[in-house]
Amino acid sequence: MNLSNENRLLLYCAQAEITQDMLNEVKHLTNFPLNWEEVLEAASWHGITSLLYHNLKNIQKIPRDIMNHLKNAYFGNIVRNLYLYSELNRILDKFYKNDTEVIVLKGAALAKTVYRDIGLRPMADIDLMVRRENLPLIWKLMPELNYGLMGNKPPEWYIENHHHLRYKHMEKPILIEIHWHIADKSHPSRIRITDTTIIESWWKRSKLLEFEGKKTLILCPEDLLLHLSLHFLKHRFIKGRFTSKSALIQLCDIYQTLKHYGGKLDWTELKSEAEKYKVYELINLTLCIVRDFWGDNKDIFAYALKDFSLSSSNYRKQLELIKSKIFLREDPLFDGFIPLLKADTFQKKLKVIIRKIFPRSHVLSKKYTVSRSSKKLYLYYFIHPFKLSLKYGKLILRISNTKKWTREEVTLNKWINPRG
Structure with missing residues (x-):
């Protein structure tokens, strides 16, 4: 890809554990005059400011004001995430005392597992999955936790027409999304999986994880990878328009998941699930983007993609088109x-x-x-x-x-x- 030096820097730094070869590339890039204002704006746009700090903090050539900005963002993210995890602990305690199982999704699960540093993965909110039959109890518990339902319709409407409820704390800047599915009728048809069997299978395969002394559930590695891949594509199409907002952090989620679980991933199971719900090519396409961006670790991608191939020239066309748009931001x-x-x-x-x-x-x-x-x-x-x-x-x-x-x-x- 023909990337500017600023975008190459972002791409190299959009990972939790940078290789020595890539670190040398980063150091080489800092020898050139860089538009640091553009770098900061793009890093914020893509949600990778903390990762940028993590990978640049030991390089001497970074302007002091830029490094101070990145450092403040990183430690600010740690403080916010500790705050969110404390609140998550309170919510989990309330739910489990009322016999309500929870699967922790996306950022809150990823920061603790595949990133292994809660300062590296920003969280706009906390995403939780509960069983659909427990939703009436959730309506009762959330107000007791001082959360109010967002939106101007009753909960029953959202259950019928949506896949999650959004709650906002009455006094604190905290948002909670309560999911019972991953898609609804408003999503593009190619990623519109409304079949409930996929969620039932996720519950059966979910894994135990300890959060601040509280045991809860997270998705198994195969379901996590499928979810993250579909999540990446879903968020590329907002109101009928392609957007690159948060694209790099979402792709980094997938890359870190591949690196973290490695040989533990059951690719036969993942392929079977992807084919069952007709998203085989979509998962493949997303993995190909990740490979093309961070393919330095050949062992991971050789194993990951050995059973996958882009059988359609149409998919190859979409692959190149999406890659070309990842680094284009909507001009403010x-x-x-x-x-x-x-x-x-x-x-x-x-x-x-x-x-x-x-x-x-x-x-x-x-x-x-x-x-x-x-x-x-x-x-x-x-x-x-x-x-x-x-x-x-x-x-x-x-x-x-x-x-x-x-x-x-x-x-x-x-x-x-x-x-x-």
Whole structure:
């Protein structure tokens, strides 16, 4: 892939245990002038800021302000995750005292197992799976834990039309998602597994794990890999549009799972389950993306993909198209046009443009992490317009490529959602 040095750095660092060869590549990249603002923004977009710190912390050439930003993000993530695990412990205690089994999903399970460092895996919320028949009890228990149901419909509506309930703590910034399935009718048809037998089999194969002294359940390695692969694809298609938001951390989840479980994975079982629910090619495609990104560990991928092959040229086409879009972020510059469009006179439009090019000192200070009292700040009044011109140039290029972009979006949406 033809990646910028900034994106190559992100890709190399988007893993928990970097090889010596890749570390040498990272050190080599830091010899070049890098757009560190772009690196930080992209790392945040992909959810890998902590991983970036983890792999750069011993390299001397990283600018001090950049390293401080990464360090603060990493330790901030540790504090938040400890806070979330404490809350998870409280919830598990309540559920198990009421004879309600729980499978801990995604980030909360991964940070403790395949990452082995809770600071490396960010968690926006806590995802839990319960049995569907226990949902009436959950409605009673969650308010007792000081959580309120999000949304403006009764729980019965979500059970009929959705696959999880979302709860928000009444006083703390904590979100809990209570799942009873992994998909619903709103998802693209190719990943719309609504058959309940898959969930029943997950419960049967789930494994015990101890969380802060409390025993709970996690998915077995094969089901975890299937779930993570489908989760990655599901989150690429939001409201009919492809997005790369959090793509690298989701792919890293898969890579770390492969590395952690290695030869313990039952590939025959995984293949059988994938074929049963008609997602064989999808799992294969996702594993191929991971291999193409981090294929330095040949033993893992030779074993992982020995029973898989992309039998369709259509799937190979989607593979290359998705890979090409992973490093394209939605340009926040589009949001900047909203005030411009709202301005109803030439004078107001001109004022918006001038404020965009020459923002107030506190805005500039925050954007470039420069103290408002520093003389350096005046330098950025020259740098900022130049950087904006580069962004506008990209925007103009994107507008000129609208037909190509639209064609790719249509191709991907027809592929992931052939039945609408």
